Amino acid sequence: MTEHTTVCVVGGGPAGAMLGLLLARAGVGVVVLEKHADFHRDFRGDTVHPATLQILDEIGLIDRFLELPHQKVTTIGVVQDGRRVDIADFSRLRVRYPYMAFVPQWDFLDLVATEAARYPGFRLMTRTEALDVLRDDGRVAGVRARGPEGEFDLRSTLVVAADGRHSTIRRAVGVTPRLIGRSLDVAFFRISRRDTDPDEGICVRIGNGKIFGATDRRTYWQMSYETTKGGLDRVRLAGLDAFRADLAALVPFLADRVQEVSSLDDLSLLEARIDRLDQWHQPGLLFIGDAAHAMSPVAGFGVNLAVQDAVATANLLAVPLLRDDIALVDSRLAAVRKRRRVAVALSQGLQRATQRFGIDDALNGSGQPPAPRIFEKLGPAQWLMSRVIGLGFRPEHVRTPVAGAAPIEGTTRA
Ligand SMILES: Cc1cc2nc3c(=O)[nH]c(=O)nc-3n(C[C@H](O)[C@H](O)[C@H](O)COP(=O)(O)OP(=O)(O)OC[C@H]3O[C@@H](n4cnc5c(N)ncnc54)[C@H](O)[C@@H]3O)c2cc1C
Secondary structure, eight states: OEEEEEEEEEOOSHHHHHHHHHHHHTTOOEEEEOSSSSSOOTTSOOEEOHHHHHHHHHTTOHHHHHHSSOEEEOEEEEEETTEEEEEEEGGGSOSSSOSEEEOOHHHHHHHHHHHHTTSTTEEEETTOEEEEEEEETTEEEEEEEEETTEEEEEEEEEEEEOOOTTOHHHHHHTOOOEEOSOOEEEEEEEEEOOTTSOOOSEEEEEETTEEEEEEEOSSEEEEEEEEETTHHHHHHHHOHHHHHHHHHHHSGGGGGGGGGOOOGGGOEEEEEOOEEOSOOEETTEEEOGGGTSOOOSGGGOHHHHHHHHHHHHHHHHHHHHHTTOHHHHHHHHHHHHHHHHHHHHHHHHHHHHHIIIIIHHHHTSSOOOSHHHHHHHOHHHHHHHHHHHHHOSSOOOOOOOOOOOOOOTTSOOO
16 A cells, blocks of 8 residues: 655654644644654653753644643752752743643644644554555655554655654665763652642752652652662662662752552663754655654753754755745755754763763762862852753744644634
C-alpha cells in the first residue's frame, strides 16, 4: 500500500509535534508518524522554558497551555555543604513569561497535536513506526513504515527525522552522530511531598560523591540520581539501604520517607548522552531535535532546543513546500543547520562544561565543584545563566504563514 503527503515527520516528540503543527498551520500537508500509541512516557522532560512559552504565545496557544495543570518555577538552585545558591532566577528576565512551566510532556504534546488536527493538512499516525527510507534516484522520497494494519510506503517531498536520540532514520541512511563528552547514567524516581517540605523549585544537592536532583511537582518530588556511566551497577551492589541512607543524608527533609523507594527496581534508568551530527541533511531528508543533536538533562535544554529547531525548519521551508519547489526545499535544508548549529553547539558546550566542572567533581567524592561558588560571587553569572537556560542562545520566532483552521471545540468561527 502507498500513501502520499508533502512532509513526513518521523517522531511525535517536541520537535516532530511542533513541526507538524507549524507546517499544517501554514497549509502544508504533513503526516507525523509516532511509534507509540500515545504521548504517555514517564520521566521525559516536562520543562517548558520562557522561549517556548513565547512561541506558544506567537501561535495563539498560550491561553490553552496555561489552562493545563502546571507549575511555575522561577529558580534553579544547587545545595552544597548545606548552603543553597541560585544559579538561575528567571524572574530577572525581561520577557513576557519569566518562569519555567512544568507540565507533563504528554499534556503539552496532546495540546500541540490537538491544535494541529484543526488544520486539514495534518495527520498524526500513532502506533506507526518508520522502518526505512524510500529513495528515487538517490533522493529520499518517503519512508517505509509499519502501522496497526501492517507495512506501507509513505511517499513525500520531504522526510524530517525527529525520532530522537536512537533515531531509526539515522541508522537507515548510515549516519552516526559524534559523541561529545562522556555519557552519564540518570535514575529517576518519585517521593511524596508534604506541606511542611520546603518550597524548592528545582534543586540539585551535592555531597559525598553523590548528586540528587529534586523537582517540586507540588504533590510529589520528581527525584533524579546522577552517576557515571555504569554507576548504577555500583548502587545495586551497595544495596537499597545504602541508597536510602545517601538520599536521607543529602535531602534531610525526605529522611522520614526514604522507605517509599521500596526496591532499586523503582529507579527508572536513562542514559544521558550529548552527541551531534556533522551533517543534518541529505536531499529529501532533514534531521532535527535529538536526532540531530542529543541533549543531556543538564539545564533542561533539550525540549526547548527541539521546539526551536522545529520553528526554524518551518520558517525556512514552509513557503518552498507550499510551492512544491523541490529544488528550493533541498537547497534550504543546509540553511536549517546553519541557522541552528551555533545555538546547539553552545548549549551542548555548556552542558559539557557543567558535566566537567560540576558533575564530575561532585561525583569524584572529595571534589568540591567550583561552579556554585562562582554564582555566589558573580552576580552577572546568575543573570547570564537565567538568560541562557530560559531563552537559549538563539531564540526563534514564528514567521510562517497561517492557513484556515477548524474552530476550536466549543467555539464558533468568527
Ligand atoms: C534522562 C533525561 C532527562 C531529560 N530531562 C529533560 C528535561 O527535564 N527538560 C528538557 O528540556 N530536556 C530533557 N531531556 C532532553 C529531552 O528529553 C530531549 O532533548 C527532547 O525530548 C528532544 O525532543 P525530540 O522531539 O527531538 O525527541 P524525543 O523527545 O526523543 O521524541 C522522539 C519521538 O520519536 C518517536 N520515535 C522514535 N523512533 C520512531 C520511529 N522509527 N517511528 C516513529 N516514531 C518514532 C519516539 O517514540 C518519540 O516520541 C532529558 C533527557 C534525558 C536523557
